[in-house]
Structure formats: structure tokens, C-alpha cells
Amino acid sequence: MTLLYSEVEEELRASVRGLLADRCPPAAVLKRIESEPTDLDLWKTLAGEIGVAGLLIPEELGGAGAGPAEAAVVLEELGRAVAPVPFLTSAVLATQALLPTRDALLGELAEGRRTAALAVSFAASPYVPGRGSSVTVDGEGRLSGTVTGVAGADVADVLLVPVDGDLYAAEGAAVEVVPSLDLTRPVATVTFARTPARRVGACDVAAVLRFGAGLLASEQLGVAEWCLETTLAYVKERHQFARPVGSFQAIKHRLADLWLDVVRARAAARNAVADASSVSVAVAQAWNAGVAVHAAEEALQLHGGIGMTWEHPVHLYLKRAKATEIALGTPGDHRAALASLVDVPGPGVE
């Protein structure tokens, strides 16, 4: 078990970062979020040329046969760019749900020819996996009910719907995108009305969400890193009182503390990949979700007035960070889980 990055991971990082620098600078994200937030052209290149869509899929099923460690590095980079692509929703969550079934759809997802979304609320958690869903299946295998807060549904060709321990693939649901806190990853209400569906196999939703939560910690790390680095560059440049504002101890000490939080977020994210146990995932989420929010809040404050404007991209990061604090379990949910996982029982428990 290692907490370091391998050479292969660093190479993958470099190609993703290079592509995002070229195709997905913050200004480009800002420009598209109010019209067509998800960048499917970028996704096609990421999936087709770099091959990120099939990282978790074994070679014999058409994937790259890599693993969570590689997917985590991609998420760090996507987080740094708040890239509006369906990697987490299709290539991580939906793919992970589908993997045990070895369904042929995996090959299409791996190539990026089709995109899927897991019809589970992004606000659900490994502890309350059914939050926001009322979907039932009838005797003819048709789905009815709604799921709120589904991420990636707007661009999904197929929805994967867990109902009572089974996974169904459905294509005819009504997907209504709602105004979302995170402009770069909008959520939708998905409605099934006797929608025909194909049962693809069994599904342990809680396990899928736990897997996703572990990897989400790497995306949060990327968000925090961008916020820290961008703020450092700004306070070195910005002069007030005839000095760079970054020369004032009041600012330096805050950034030193933030750096220390990010250093620990990196260790937590790598640990959740190296050892995907419930404890590691809960620790990574309990820590990294808060660090991403704190980093974005510090970035906004230390940018002063410009940080409050729509034209500066820091708000995209704040919104992403705050939305992922809720996604797949809040820090409090994960700490509550740790109470029993590591035997720190609350009052009234013997």
C-alpha cells in the first residue's frame, strides 16, 4: 500500500491537465454554464483520446483495466478545472454500479460512445442510499416514481436505476434540470411513469456510493488545490498599503494553515484509494469535504471584492465545493458513521 503517486498516474495527470489547460480554462467554463453547462466535446476527447471513461473497466470488457488510483488522479485534475464533464457520474458511479453485472453496456461506456448516470440522488449517502428516491418496479418490469438531485442525468444516454437490490437500465425517463447550486454539475429531477426498463443484475447501492465518496475526496482535493494556488498567486501580486497583501502575517498565517489542511487532504484522498475500507472513505470525506469548502471560502475572502464578482471564477469553485460537501454524505454523516466504525460511541450507548 502506498500513499504516493505512481509514474503512470503522473503521466495520466499530465495529459489530462494539458488538455484541460487548452480546452477548459476557467473563462471557458464561465462562458458556457448558463447555456449548455456540460462540455460534451471535451468529454469526447477525454474519453476517446485519453481513455478516461474506461479506467475502471477491465480490459476484457473493453476498458483500460486501470483502477481507482488512476481515476482519482483524473478527478483531482477535473476538480482543479471544475471541468463540466460527466466523469464522476458516468465513468465512476454508473460504471461502478454496472461492473458486477459485466453488462455489454460497459464496453460502450468505456469508449465514451454512450454516457450513463446512476439514478440516485447526489445527496444520498452510503448510510441513507435511498434518500430522494421513490422509484418502484411493477410486475411487468416498468419503473414508476421520482428521484431528485440526480447529477449527470441531463447528458446521460441511459439511466441506471437501483430498485430493491436490482439494477435497471432505462432510457425513457423525463429528466428536468433544476437551477442548481453547482453551476458546473447541474442536478435534475428524474421521473419514471411506467417506464420500460431492462434488469441488468444485482446492485449494492450503498457500496457504489461508498466507492464514489472515496473518489470524490480526490475531486475535493483538486478544488482545494486550485483555490490555494490561485489565492497564493493573487496575494503575491495584489498590492495594498504599498506592499503585496501576501506579506502581511495575518494573511500568511491563514494560508499556511490552509496549506496544512490541503496536505492532509492529499494524504486522506490517497489513503481512501489505497485502502477503500469504510473507515478510510469516511475519514477522507469527513476531512476533504470541509477542506474544499474552507479553501474556496478563504479564496473568496482573500481575493477581496474581485472574489465576489461573477466574472472571477472563484465562485464556481465555492459552489462546487459546497455542493460536494452535501454529495454522497455530509462530513457530519461520515463522522456519525465513524462513531460506530472506530468504537467512539455517543451518549446513551454502552
Next chain:
Amino acid sequence: MNEAEIKERVAAFLGEHDPHGDRLEFLRARFDAGLAWVWFPEGLGGLGVGRELQQVVERELADTPQLNSGKQGIGLGMAAPTILAFGTEEQKRRFLRPLWTGEEIWCQLFSEPGAGSDLATLATRAVRDGDEWVVDGQKVWTSGAHHSRWAILVARTDPDVPKHRGLTYFVCDMHAPGVEVRPLRQITGEAEFNEVFLTGVRLSDDLRLGEVGDGWRVAQTTLMNERVAIGGAPTRRGGGVMATVLSAWREHPELRSHDLHQRLLSLWVEAEVTRLSGARLREQLAAGQPGPEGSGMKLSFAKLNQALTGLDVELRRDLGYDDWTFRRSEDVDFYGRGPGYRYLRAKGNSIEGGTSEILRNIISERVLGLPSEPRVDKDVPWKDLPR
């Protein structure tokens, strides 16, 4: 040399030296066999091999006589690396062996009443007199001074140049006439540290470590090693101070509250990510990619220890204190004492070995590249600085 070869070395050594015989003889032989600190050069207790092999040696020799890491801490962690880096061949041969075996204990004469965070402003004077130096001044926060044979000492040799340039580093003979050690009582009631008064202390020039005027650079080596020693120890999940709090928590359900539960869980997570960060740092060091993360470890541990020991006192709802008796303590008996003692002692964690404020300056300037505050003391001769 690889792991198997070093194991053979240790086995051969154990074949020739009985670990159940005389403790000191065994330690001396271990030093002479190069198994004291394997990354040191041959002839100085080492084999000139990678530092990661030390843990193999420690594992293999776990059941043999061990060093007194508390009493020898300053010598092993701070004096030794500095002597190795800056000492003459003669100094290395004279000092390192008895330092390692514990025959000679070392202490540190750095801080002064007027020079804490701003160590470079220190006022203890060393004036040259032929082949000797005459030292006058007052040092403080010296642990173990009363049983030390030697001290590492920084003194001012030139007051006419800016403060960083007028310092020289010495080995101070603690048995020399004019060295007076007085216990310094702390908020815990005990005296773990001392004040050391130096009055006309004569040190021969061969006790100087490094060049005249180069004391600041030599001291940096010592201080970097101190911070690694304070913040770098590996722990297990839920270990250290957390283990103490958790055992009280588990044994006394009647003391728990919702508020304490939330805070304890948050601290548990923080302790765990800090532990993981330390593990990652050690992995980087072993892979030959030292990262800047080390600068943050002491800062993290200070904050965690203080929060946890404070929570421990609150949890137990005990208004008592175990013992206020004024006495010298040989070692810090952190876990043997009560929660009140731990709470008070942990307050020193963010002061000793560099205050947390100074560490944040170091991180922000050396790691994050932020500009320093405007300085008014850099180019002024030390004697003209306001004090």
C-alpha cells in the same frame, strides 16, 4: 547494502556480543560495529548506508539494551547531526561515541530571556582570549542541564555586525567553572527545564563548531532536526494522546455528552489525517523525494495535543490536580500523570522548538513563497538594535 546484508551484519554482531552482559559494553560494541546509526560514516557508529536500513537494525536489536531516548534526546536528535555536519574529525571522534552510548548527556544553550522566537538577537557574549573563549550570559529552557556533560551553545562573538552574522557555535563544557544551573519551575508545578548562568566560562577554541561568525548557519541544522524529532514520530491509528482520551471515553459512558461526542469525532478525524500525512511524508523520504510537508507536522501535533488534552479534562469533570510539588523531573512523564498535567504541559507544544507562529512564517515564506514582512533589523549592527 540491502536489508538481507544488514541483517547478516546484525546476526554476526550478536554472535560476538552478549546482549545480556554489561549494558554499556554492549552499546559501545554496537557503536563500534557501525550499528548505532547506520547512515553515519564508518568509524563514527555507522556504515555509510541508507537511513531506511536503520529500522531493520532496530527491529533486529529490539530485545537488546536500548538508549534512554528521553535523557539522550538532545544529544541524539540535535547535537549529533550538527557535530556530524560541522565538526572536525577530532570532534566527531571525541564526542559522538559517548553521546550515543549515553555516557555523556547533552543539553542545548540556545534560548535566552531576551531571545526566543528571535533567536538571532541573543546576547550571550563569547570573547576571544588567546586559544580560549570567555563566555558570559544567561540561557533558559535548558532541559537536562543538571546532568549534562556537554551543551551545544550559540553565543555572540561580534556585536558590530548585523545579528545573524555575529554568532558562533560552541560545545560548552558543563563542568567548567562559572556554569551555574538553576531549576525553572513551570506551570505544571515541576521543573523540567533550567536556567543556565554563564559567568566567565572559559572554553578552548577546539570546542568551537564551525567557523567564527557562522553560528547561525550551524544552528539551522540543529533546529531543523529538532522539529523533525518533535513532529516526526510514527503513530498508530487512534494512538498517542487520542488513545488516552478514548480509553476514558469508552470506560465511562456516564461522562459522555453530545457536544463532547461531536468534538471528539472531529478531533479523531483530524488526528487520523495528520497521522496519514506523517505516513505519506515518511514514504516520500524513503523514496528519496523529501517534501515540504515536514514543516507542518509539528504545527499539527501541537494543535491536536492541546485540543485533545483540553477535551480530556472537560470529559472527566475532575476539579483536582495530581501533584503540584516543585521538583526536578528527569523525563516528561506525559502519560503517567493526570489529565490536568497533560493539559498544562501540552501548552508548551506550540512554544518549544519554534512557536506555531514562527512555523507558520516558515511555511508561508519557504514553502508557499510569500514575501517576508518588511524587516527593520536585517542590516543594522546587533549592538544598535533596540532591546
